[in-house]
Amino acid sequence: QILYIFTKKRRMVKFNRSVAFLVATLCSAQAFAPVRTGSQSARVVTSLPAADVAESPLAPLTVWGEEIDDIRATQEKYKAAKKPDFAPTLSAKELKIAGDKDAQLQYFKDNAFEIKTKMVENGAVILRDFDLMKEQDGFVQFYETIGMKTCLDPLHSVSARPTVDGTKGSPVYEAVNKESRKNFFIGMHNEFVGTRAPRAAAFVCFKAAEEGGEFLIGDGRAIFRDMRQDLIEKLYSRQIRYSVMELPFFGWLDSVPGMMVDPLKGAIKGLASAAINAKVDFSVDLQWGEGGYDNVKMLQARAPSQPPIVTHPVTGDPTWFCNVHSHSSKLRKDREDVYGAERFEDGASQINKSDMFYGDDGSITDEDLEHMDEITMKNVQFVKMTEGDVVLLDNYKCMHGRNVFDGTRKHGVAWFEGWGGESEMKAKYQN
Numbered sequence: 001q002i003l004y005i006f007t008k009k010r011r012m013v014k015f016n017r018s019v020a021f022l023v024a025t026l027c028s029a030q031a032f033a034p035v036r037t038g039s040q041s042a043r044v045v046t047s048l049p050a051a052d053v054a055e056s057p058l059a060p061l062t063v064w065g066e067e068i069d070d071i072r073a074t075q076e077k078y079k080a081a082k083k084p085d086f087a088p089t090l091s092a093k094e095l096k097i098a099g100d101k102d103a104q105l106q107y108f109k110d111n112a113f114e115i116k117t118k119m120v121e122n123g124a125v126i127l128r129d130f131d132l133m134k135e136q137d138g139f140v141q142f143y144e145t146i147g148m149k150t151c152l153d154p155l156h157s158v159s160a161r162p163t164v165d166g167t168k169g170s171p172v173y174e175a176v177n178k179e180s181r182k183n184f185f186i187g188m189h190n191e192f193v194g195t196r197a198p199r200a201a202a203f204v205c206f207k208a209a210e211e212g213g214e215f216l217i218g219d220g221r222a223i224f225r226d227m228r229q230d231l232i233e234k235l236y237s238r239q240i241r242y243s244v245m246e247l248p249f250f251g252w253l254d255s256v257p258g259m260m261v262d263p264l265k266g267a268i269k270g271l272a273s274a275a276i277n278a279k280v281d282f283s284v285d286l287q288w289g290e291g292g293y294d295n296v297k298m299l300q301a302r303a304p305s306q307p308p309i310v311t312h313p314v315t316g317d318p319t320w321f322c323n324v325h326s327h328s329s330k331l332r333k334d335r336e337d338v339y340g341a342e343r344f345e346d347g348a349s350q351i352n353k354s355d356m357f358y359g360d361d362g363s364i365t366d367e368d369l370e371h372m373d374e375i376t377m378k379n380v381q382f383v384k385m386t387e388g389d390v391v392l393l394d395n396y397k398c399m400h401g402r403n404v405f406d407g408t409r410k411h412g413v414a415w416f417e418g419w420g421g422e423s424e425m426k427a428k429y430q431n
Contacts, residue, residue, distance in 0.1 A: 056169070059154040059196040060417045063396075065311030071236045074318055078225050084317075085122050086219040087381060087391075087398070090115070092129040104132045105145060112146040113421050115392070119200065120314050120425055123219050123397035126383060127390040134388035136165060136172055136412070139204045142390065147420030148200065154193040154415065164206065164412040175203055175215075175411040176402055182209075182409075183340045186402040187326030188218050188376050191395050191415070194244075194282030194303060198415040199313070199422075202392045203400070205385035210407025214382040215391055218399040220319035222379040224309055227320070231368055232309070235322070239359030241305040242327050244284070246353040247272060251296035272299055287361075305359030312396050314422065315429050319397050325376045326401065327354040330369050339404050385411070 068074050097103040108115070118125045132138040143150075150171045153161050163170035176186060191198055203215055224232070250268070253261060269286050276284050285302045308322035325331060357363060382403060383391060393400060 056171070057149075057151045057417050058156065059151045059193075059198045059415060061195055062192055062197040062306075063310070063313040064307060065313065065316075067307075068236070068309065068311065068318060071309065072229060072233055075224065075227075075229060075232055078221070078318060083225075084219075084221060086222065087124040087126055087217055087383075088118060088122055089126040089128060092127075092131070098129050099131060101132045101138065104130050105141060108142055108145045115146050116148075116419050116421060117425065119392050119394050120397075123221070124217055124391055124393040127392065128386075130388050130390070132388070133204055133390050134206065136206070139172065139202075139390070139412070139414070143202050143392075143414055143416070148202065148392075148414075148416045149418050149420070151198055151415050151417035154191055154196050154198055164410070172204075172412045172414050175413045177409045177411060179408075182213075182405050185335045185339050185404050186216075187323075187328075187331065187335075188216060188380060188399040188401045189323040189326040190220070190321050190399055192323075198395050199418050200392070200394050200416040201400075201413055202390055202416070203385075203411060203413045205387055205389045205411050207408060207410035208384070208386050209405035209409035211405060212403050213405030213407075213409045213411075214384050214403040215411070216380050216382055216401035216403060217391060217393065218376060218380045218401075220321060220397050220399055221317055223320040223375055223399070224318055226375045226378065228371055228375075231371060235308045235358075238362065239305040240308045240322060240324070241357055241359050241361070242303045242323065243300045243353075243355040243357070244303050245301045246289075247299040247301070248296055248353075250298060253297050269299060276301060300355075302357070302361070310396065312394075314425050317397065320399070321396060322356075322372075324356045324364075324369065324372050325399075327356045328364075328369055328372075329353070329355040330366060331373050334373075 092098040092104060095107060097107055115125060127133070130142075133142050153173050155161050162174045164172045164174055176184075191201060205215075253264065256264060265288060269288070273284070273286050276286070283304055285304075287300050287302060289298050289300045308320065308324075309318055310321040311317070312319055376399075380401070383389075385391070391400075
């Protein structure tokens with residue numbers, strides 16, 4: 001039934017459209033995809049032809065590591081230590097195997113453990129001038145040969161990222177190539193959604209944009225080292241939490257008689273909470289807010305609090321694991337002054353708006369946000385990739401992002417739950 005309410009002017013207002021749109025958006029495949037909850041080893045069956053059916057693992061549960069007892073002393077110790085190397089380059093030309101796919105494949109077979117060790121110790125490895133990875137089949141050969149273990153896109157629990165070849169179940173996803181997003185500077189972030197984060201990733205260029213579109217990488221260890229000490233202490237003690245979506249459909253509540261507002265807000269919040277928590281495998285807390293991007297009443301969905309610095313699962317290094325650069329609405333709005341406004345073109349994209357707060361829901365000052373932006377960008381490398389280039393990165397040590405672009409861009413990404421030889425690496429560092 002359509003529910004009507006009387007405004008103070010005795011005019012009748014239909015609000016079923018807002019609620020219906022809310023429910024349809026939350027329940028659509030664009031907004032969320034069903035996910036199985038449970039252990040880290042849960043698997044999902046892809047809908048491929050019968051002969052090719054394979055089980056794909058979900059992205060693994062995030063490894064937060066042990067709590068750091070004295071974050072100030074840890075940072076001081078890290079500042080005094082030798083600055084670690086970050087993102088070395090391997091060039092097929094320098095290795096004298098350019099143009100020879102068989103030789104390149106043999107190189108990856110012979111040096112698989114060394115390449116993965118470079119990724120873990122240095123945060124990332126940039127591979128250039130390899131013909132093998134210019135096509136998707138060769139790219140898959142590369143990461144399978146060095147022993148990387150694929151998992152589903154971490155967004156699987158909340159959305160459906162398209163694949164490069166358009167095949168459902170393909171392990172190679174698009175890396176934000178849409179023309180509608182070309183003027184959107186993707187801020188630096190580690191890939192994780194809710195409780196899940198891939199251990200590593202490989203980003204590949206199949207076609208470079210005519211202008212811009214650089215892949216951005218940043219050393220989380222360096223960002224932790226360079227951040228203002230009082231801010232590190234404050235963030236770590238209070239923790240952080242993200243607003244993972246906004247539901248900006250409730251401006252009509254301003255026209256509702258006062259006695260009706262609270263009951264309606266309670267009913268809407270309950271409906272939205274049930275719809276969201278039925279679709280995702282992490283707890284979501286809905287809060288009413290004023291303003292938002294369009295200065296209207298909105299429901300904001302906030303994820304659980306978490307630490308902004310973690311200890312690396314293999315090496316134990318303290319590393320910045322905080323997506324403020326991509327998630328802060330203030331920093332994104334600042335970038336709009338440079339690159340133009342974001343384009344939100346459909347219902348699902350309207351709700352995919354984020355922000356960041358302290359773990360106790362306190363707001364972070366503009367001064368502190370600007371400092372985090374400055375330190376992050378200080379440690380960012382702009383990697384101009386050409387066809388066949390790959391950046392193999394450790395998702396805990398290396399943040400990533402993407403510059404704005406013009407033209408046609410075709411980059412892909414494969415996510416990994418781990419790799420062969422990881423236990424040997426752990427044993428090395430634990431000893």
